[in-house]
Every structure is written in C-alpha cells, then in structure tokens.
Amino acid sequence: MRQVLLLLALYIGVVMGPAVAVFLARSGSGNAVMETGKLFALAGFMILALQFILAARFKGIERPVGLDILIRYHKHMAVFGLALLLAHPLLIAAGGGGWQLLIGLDLPWYIWLGKLTLVIVIATVLVSLYQGPLKLKFEKWRFGHDMAAPAMVVFAFIHSWYAGEDLAMPFMKTLWIGALLSTILVFIHHRILRPLRLKSRPYSVTDVTPESNDVWTVTLAPPRGQRVPPYLPGQFHFITFYRGRGLPVEEHHWTISSSPRRNDRVSSTIKALGDFTSTMGETRVGDMAAVHGAFGRFSHVLHPEEKDLVFVAGGIGITPLMSMLRYMRDSGESLSVLLLFANQNEKKIIFRRELEDMEKEEAPPRLKVVHVLSRPEVDWTGEKGHVDREKIERYAGGNLEGKVFYVCGPPGMLKAVLAVLAGLGVPDRRIRMEIFSFLD
Amino acid sequence: MRRTALKHVTTGVVIAVTLLLLLLGVLRARAFEPGMEGQEPVPNSLQEAVMTRAGMPGPPTEHLSLR
Numbered sequence: 001m002r003q004v005l006l007l008l009a010l011y012i013g014v015v016m017g018p019a020v021a022v023f024l025a026r027s028g029s030g031n032a033v034m035e036t037g038k039l040f041a042l043a044g045f046m047i048l049a050l051q052f053i054l055a056a057r058f059k060g061i062e063r064p065v066g067l068d069i070l071i072r073y074h075k076h077m078a079v080f081g082l083a084l085l086l087a088h089p090l091l092i093a094a095g096g097g098g099w100q101l102l103i104g105l106d107l108p109w110y111i112w113l114g115k116l117t118l119v120i121v122i123a124t125v126l127v128s129l130y131q132g133p134l135k136l137k138f139e140k141w142r143f144g145h146d147m148a149a150p151a152m153v154v155f156a157f158i159h160s161w162y163a164g165e166d167l168a169m170p171f172m173k174t175l176w177i178g179a180l181l182s183t184i185l186v187f188i189h190h191r192i193l194r195p196l197r198l199k200s201r202p203y204s205v206t207d208v209t210p211e212s213n214d215v216w217t218v219t220l221a222p223p224r225g226q227r228v229p230p231y232l233p234g235q236f237h238f239i240t241f242y243r244g245r246g247l248p249v250e251e252h253h254w255t256i257s258s259s260p261r262r263n264d265r266v267s268s269t270i271k272a273l274g275d276f277t278s279t280m281g282e283t284r285v286g287d288m289a290a291v292h293g294a295f296g297r298f299s300h301v302l303h304p305e306e307k308d309l310v311f312v313a314g315g316i317g318i319t320p321l322m323s324m325l326r327y328m329r330d331s332g333e334s335l336s337v338l339l340l341f342a343n344q345n346e347k348k349i350i351f352r353r354e355l356e357d358m359e360k361e362e363a364p365p366r367l368k369v370v371h372v373l374s375r376p377e378v379d380w381t382g383e384k385g386h387v388d389r390e391k392i393e394r395y396a397g398g399n400l401e402g403k404v405f406y407v408c409g410p411p412g413m414l415k416a417v418l419a420v421l422a423g424l425g426v427p428d429r430r431i432r433m434e435i436f437s438f439l440d
Numbered sequence: 441m442r443r444t445a446l447k448h449v450t451t452g453v454v455i456a457v458t459l460l461l462l463l464l465g466v467l468r469a470r471a472f473e474p475g476m477e478g479q480e481p482v483p484n485s486l487q488e489a490v491m492t493r494a495g496m497p498g499p500p501t502e503h504l505s506l507r
C-alpha cells in the first residue's frame with residue numbers, strides 16, 4: 001500500500017512538475033484563463049510522456065499494483081491527458097489568444113503541428129477505447145499505437161518548443177528535452193531492445209498436450225543452463241512463438257498453469273479464441289518462444305492469512321486457479337478450497353482427472369470440486385445451469401464470513417458472479433478476480 | 441476490489457491534478473502586474489527562479505542579455 005501511494009505521489013509530482021516550475025519562475029500574463037490553458041498543456045505533455053513508462057512493463061512499477069490494473073490506469077490517464085490537451089487551445093483562445101487560433105488558416109506551422117498532434121491523440125484514444133466494437137485485430141491496433149504514440153510526443157514537443165513562451169527558460173528547455181529523451185529511450189527499450197534480447201535467449205517447446213478439442217497446454221523449457229525465473233501461482237506471462245512453417249509471430253499474454261515449484265519448465269494452457277490461438281495445435285516440440293514475465297497479482301500466495309477459499313472458474317478461466325491448486329499440492333499448504341467450475345458440457349472440462357486426483361488425496365489442500373454445466377448431455381447427473389446464488393450458498397455454506405472468493409472466467413460470467421456475491425453481502429476486499437483481457 | 445480501488449485512484453488523480461492546475465493558473469495570473477510585460481528576467485535555473493519568486497536576489501542575469 002505504501003509503495004502504491006509513493007508511486008501515485010511520484011506520478012502527480014512528475015505531471016505537476018513543469019507547471020509548478022513555470023509558476024515559480026514567471027508571473028506570465030494577467031489572464032487566469034490563458035495561464036490555466038498553458039499549464040494544462042504542460043501537464044498534458046507530461047501525462048503523454050508518462051504513458052510510455054506505465055505501459056513498459058517495468059517490474060518495480062507493476063509489482064505493487066499488477067499489470068492489468070496498470071494498463072487500465074494507462075487507459076484512464078490517456079483520456080485525462082486528452083481532455084487537458086483539448087482544453088489547452090480553447091482556454092488559450094478564450095483567454096485572449098483569439099478564436100482565430102482555432103478557426104483561422106493563416107497560422108504559423110507550429111500551431112498547425114499542434115493541431116495535428118491533437119488529431120493523432122484523439123484518434124489514438126478513440127481507437128484504443130473502441131477497439132472491440134471496431135473489430136480491430138490486436139496486432140493491427142498495436143502497430144498503429146506503436147506508430148502514433150512516439151509521433152504524438154515528438155510533435156507535441158516541437159509544437160511547445162516553438163509556441164510555448166515558458167520554454168524560453170533554459171531550465172524548462174532542459175526539463176523538456178529530458179522528458180522527450182526519457183520517453184524515446186523507454187519506447188526503444190520496451191518495443192525494440194527487450195524483444196530482441198528475449199528472442200536471443202529463447203525458451204523451447206518441450207510438450208504440447210491437447211486438453212480438449214480446442215485447448216492445449218504448451219510447456220516451455222528455459223535456455224540451457226537457466227531456470228524459469230520465480231513467479232507466483234496465478235500470474236501470467238507474455239509469449240512470442242517462433243515456429244516457422246508460415247505460422248504467425250505475435251506476442252500474446254497467457255496465464256501460467258504450471259506450479260512455480262518446478263523451475264525447469266513452465267506451462268500455459270491456451271484456448272483457441274481467435275485467429276492466432278487457433279494455430280496453437282500446430283505448435284511442435286522444439287519450436288522457440290520468447291517469454292517475458294511474470295506479471296499480475298491474482299495469487300493466493302499474496303494473502304497467506306486466508307485459509308478458506310472459494311474458486312469460481314469459467315472454462316479456460318481455470319488456468320490461474322489450477323496453477324494455485326498445483327502449488328498448494330506441491331508445497332503442502334493446508335488450505336480449504338471449494339472449486340465451482342463452470343463449463344458448457346463434459347467435453348469442455350479440462351484438467352478433470354487431475355482435479356479428481358487432488359480431491360481424493362489425503363494430503364492438503366482439502367479440495368472439493370463441483371462441476372456446473374450450462375449445456376450438459378442428457379446423462380449428466382451433476383449440477384446444471386450457471387454458478388448462481390443458490391449453488392454458492394449450498395456449497396459454500398450459509399455463512400460466508402471468512403471465505404475469500406477467487407473468480408476467473410469470461411466477462412459475462414464474471415459480471416454475474418460478482419453480482420451474486422454482492423447480493424450475498426461478500427465485501428469487495430474478499431473478492432479477487434482476474435480481468436483476463438486488457439481491453440475490457 | 442482492485443478495480444474499484446482503481447476507479448477511486450483515477451478519480452482522485454484527475455481531481456487533484458485539475459484543481460492544482462486551476463489554482464496555479466489563477467495564482468500565476470494574479471501575480472501579474474500591469475506594465476511588467478517582457479520586463480521580467482528569464483531565470484536560468486529553477487533555483488534562480490524560486491529565489492527570485494521568493495523575493496531574494498537571484499544571480500545577475502545582465503551578462504546573458506536576457507533583459
């Protein structure tokens with residue numbers, strides 16, 4: 001918590017830094033609207049620059065909050081930065097700069113460059129927010145984002161360099177150049193140098209196990225002489241497969257399904273959900289992969305005081321919970337776990353035999369598995385329908401006090417289960433969930 | 441829940457930064473005195489700027505022909 005507060009204070013400090021500096025340095029014009037407009041631009045530029053750091057997967061920043069939350073914060077701040085940058089010309093014009101600034105054609109080139117920057121920022125934010133409804137493929141979106149993001153910062157820098165009166169001050173020039181250089185260096189590190197480094201030391205595929213007709217567990221071994229870096233059960237990592245044979249090369253993030261107790265192999269269980277993941281079955285032993293991770297805070301290990309857990313999984317959402325269960329088994333953690341595992345039908349249930357074995361074992365954890373099928377075959381005698389209030393109350397017991405819920409699954413199921421838990425009076429602090437997609 | 445906390449944090453940051461910017465904008469405008477346009481020295485460093493702002497004499501800037 002202290003780390004999060006420290007990071008937030010640092011963030012606000014960096015965003016406000018240039019505005020405070022110019023406030024201390026010069027009194028500016030006598031127009032408050034004009035001055036606020038200038039300060040909005042300074043803060044907006046800093047927010048743009050910091051976006052690169054938020055998205056660069058730096059462990060020191062990610063660890064206290066989790067990458068899923070960090071990326072969402074990045075998205076929220078993009079909207080805020082855009083709002084400040086949109087207000088900037090309006091306030092300047094209203095504060096005495098003249099509306100000609102907005103509607104005139106006979107303007108200096110650097111004002112036009114500022115307008116172009118705004119257009120790029122607006123387009124980038126809107127496309128990112130509505131990538132889903134626009135049905136834009138992740139890789140295409142990412143390519144566009146990688147082109148637009150550096151362009152908008154460089155253009156904003158040039159615009160402010162020529163148009164900003166406050167940048168006449170030498171220390172502001174230094175600060176501005178420092179911000180731009182830091183941004184470019186972070187971008188080069190994140191998008192070029194680190195991927196090259198990871199590719200130069202690839203993991204190799206040691207096993208591809210079909211779990212169902214559209215789910216595979218891919219096991220990877222680190223480069224010779226290396227071990228899998230420590231990770232928490234429930235975390236995820238980014239993998240770029242290099243398989244040749246004309247198969248696509250794209251980076252995606254997948255939950256780790258193996259137990260961290262084993263450091264010579266790491267596995268991810270992957271469902272065919274799109275064009276790329278549909279090719280997972282074509283992955284062969286010996287194929288190479290660049291692995292970056294691990295990330296996330298969806299792990300019971302971070303809350304050792306909690307002993308009575310209820311896992312609610314939907315389909316492939318079982319993977320982080322499976323990693324936790326395997327870790328509990330391997331480390332002999334004396335925990336009580338109820339797993340409510342929702343699937344469409346029996347054929348879709350993955351890890352079924354291993355879960356049954358864990359359930360039968362005398363050794364910890366004490367596991368009870370309840371399969372809930374939404375479209376079962378006629379001979380299914382188990383639970384039918386969805387994980388609803390009645391089933392949670394029946395299996396978890398009337399008294400939910402002290403129980404902690406871990407929920408992972410498709411967005412519709414997450415929403416429904418969260419509503420049920422809220423209705424049962426389970427406080428937010430005892431509900432943990434994995435937001436599997438960064439784009440929701 | 442972390443997602444709820446994120447909403448609170450985001451709202452807090454947006455409000456804090458906006459209010460601070462508005463406050464600085466108003467204070468900066470109020471510090472303006474008519475007739476001083478272009479008369480202020482351009483500080484070379486933040487330290488010099490702070491000292492000048494605080495009413496303390498900063499390092500001489502005449503040699504830089506900034507007046």
